[in-house]
Amino acid sequence: MLYGQHNNMNTHALEREETLKHETTVFGFWFYLMSDCLVFASLFATYVVLRNNTFGGPNAAELFSLPYVLTETLTLLTSSFTAGLSVLAARRNKARETFAWLSVTLLLGLVFLGLEMHDFAGLVAAGNMPSRSGFLSAYFTLVGTHGLHVALGALWIVVLLVQLARRGLSTTTTRRLTLLSLFWHFLDIIWILIFTIVYLFPFL
Amino acid sequence: MISAAETSTARYVLGFLGSLVCTFAAYWFVVAHPVAHNLALGALVALALIQIFIQLALFLHLGDRGNQLNQLALALTLVIVGIVVTGSLWIMFNLNGRMMPSEAQMLQYTQSQDSM
Numbered sequence: 530m531l532y533g534q535h536n537n538m539n540t541h542a543l544e545r546e547e548t549l550k551h552e553t554t555v556f557g558f559w560f561y562l563m564s565d566c567l568v569f570a571s572l573f574a575t576y577v578v579l580r581n582n583t584f585g586g587p588n589a590a591e592l593f594s595l596p597y598v599l600t601e602t603l604t605l606l607t608s609s610f611t612a613g614l615s616v617l618a619a620r621r622n623k624a625r626e627t628f629a630w631l632s633v634t635l636l637l638g639l640v641f642l643g644l645e646m647h648d649f650a651g652l653v654a655a656g657n658m659p660s661r662s663g664f665l666s667a668y669f670t671l672v673g674t675h676g677l678h679v680a681l682g683a684l685w686i687v688v689l690l691v692q693l694a695r696r697g698l699s700t701t702t703t704r705r706l707t708l709l710s711l712f713w714h715f716l717d718i719i720w721i722l723i724f725t726i727v728y729l730f731p732f733l
Numbered sequence: 734m735i736s737a738a739e740t741s742t743a744r745y746v747l748g749f750l751g752s753l754v755c756t757f758a759a760y761w762f763v764v765a766h767p768v769a770h771n772l773a774l775g776a777l778v779a780l781a782l783i784q785i786f787i788q789l790a791l792f793l794h795l796g797d798r799g800n801q802l803n804q805l806a807l808a809l810t811l812v813i814v815g816i817v818v819t820g821s822l823w824i825m826f827n828l829n830g831r832m833m834p835s836e837a838q839m840l841q842y843t844q845s846q847d848s849m
Contacts (some may be wrong), residue, residue, distance in 0.1 A: 559803050563810040570814040574821035599760055606756065610749040613792055617742060714792045718785050725759060725781040732763045733773050 551704050558708045562715050565678075569719050572671040573726065580731075582663035589664070589731035592657060598728040601644045602720065605679075608637035609717035616710045624698045627706070628690065634713065635686040638679055645676050668727065675723060678716050685709055748791030755784035 580589065615630035649669070652658070659669040689709060692702050759780045762773045789795045795804060834842070 556802060560806060563806050566810050566814060567817065570817050571821075574818045577818075577822060578825040595760070595764065599756075602756055603753075606749070606752055609752075609788070609792060610745060613745040613748075614742070617745065711793065714788060717792075718788055721781050721784050721788075724756070725777050729759055729763045729777055730774070733770055733777070 547700055551700075551707075554704060555707060555711070558711060562711065565715070568674070569671075569722075572667075572674055573722065576667040576671045576727065579663040579667040584662035584664075586662045586665065587657060589668075589727070592652065593728055593731070595728070595732060597644070597648065598724065601641055601648075602724050604637050604641045604644065605717050605720050608634045608641065609714050611637065612710045612713040616706055619698055619703050619706050622698060624693065627698060628693050631686060631690060631693070631706070635683060635690065638683045638686065638713075642676065642679055642683065645672070645679075649673075672723060672727065675716065675719055678712075678719075682709070682712055682716060685712070744791045744794075748787055751787040751791070752784050755780045755787070 611630045611633045615627050615634060618626035618630055652665075657665055659666045686709065689702070689705055692705070696702055759777050762768070762776050762780075766773070768776070789807075794800065795807070833839075
C-alpha cells in the first residue's frame with residue numbers, strides 16, 4: 530500500500546518533470562524563432578533600400594505575376610492550417626490523423642517550393658539573376674532565405690513522419706511536432722510580409 | 734505553447750478563414766485599384782498586421798495564459814526589429830539624398846562655374 534503510494538508520487542513527479550521539459554524546450558525554440566525574426570528584419574530592410582536600384586534592368590512590377598504569387602500564398606497558408614490540424618490530432622491522441630494532416634502539410638510545402646523554384650528558374654533563364662541588379666540581389670536573398678527555411682522544414686517533416694510511423698505518438702514525437710508547427714506557422718507569418726512588401730506594393 | 738486544454742478545431746478554422754479574408758482583401762486592393770495610392774498602401778499594411786495578429790493568436794496561441802514569457806520575448810524582438818528596420822531605412826535614404834549628383838547635374842554645375 531505504502532509502496533504503491535510512493536510509486537504513484539514518483540509517477541506524478543515524473544509527469545511534472547516531463548511537462549517542465551516540454552515547456553522549457555518550446556520556450557527555447559521560441560527564442561530561436563525570435564532571433565530568426567532579426568535575420569528576416571535585416572533582409573527586409575535591405576530589400577526596401579535596394580528595391581528601386583534596378584540598374585537599367587526590369588523592376589518588380591515588370592517581373593512578378595500577381596495570380597502566381599496568390600497561388601503560392603494560398604498554398605503556404607493552407608499548409609500552415611493543416612500543420613495546426615496535425616497538432617490538434619496529436620493532442621487528441623489520434624496517430625493516424627496526425628500522420629495524414631502532416632503528410633498533407635508536406636505535400637503543400639513541396640508544391641509551394643516547386644512554384645518558387647519554377648519562378649526563380651524563369652527569372653534566371655530570362656537573364657534576371659541575382660547579379661543583374663541590386664534589386665534582384667536583395668529579392669533573391671530575402672525570398673530565397675525564406676524558401677530555404679521552407680525546404681529545411683519539409684526535410685524536418687519527412688524525418689518526423691518516419692518517427693511517427695515507427696514510434697507512434699510518444700512524448701518526444703509530440704514535442705517535436707509542436708516545435709515543427711511553431712516553425713511552420715512562423716514561416717507563414719514571414720510570407721505575409723513578403724507577399725505584401727515584395728509582391729503587392731509594386732503594383733499599387 | 735499549445736496547452737492541453739486548447740484542442741478546439743474552431744480556433745484553427747477561424748484563423749484560416751480570417752487569414753483568407755485578409756489575403757483576398759489585400760489582393761483586391763491591388764488588382765481593382767478601388768482607392769487612391771496612399772490609402773491603399775495604408776490598407777495593405779493594416780491587412781498584413783491584422784493577419785499576423787490573427788495567426789499569432791489563433792495558430793500560435795500567443796494570447797493564452799502561461800505565455801507571458803513568450804509575449805515578452807516577442808515584444809523585445811519587435812523593439813529590436815523596429816530599431817534595425819527604421820534605423821537602416823533612415824540612414825540609407827538620408828545617405829541616398831546626399832549622394833554624388835548625376836552626370837548631367839555635374840555637367841551643368843561645371844558649366845555654370847566656367848561661365849563665371
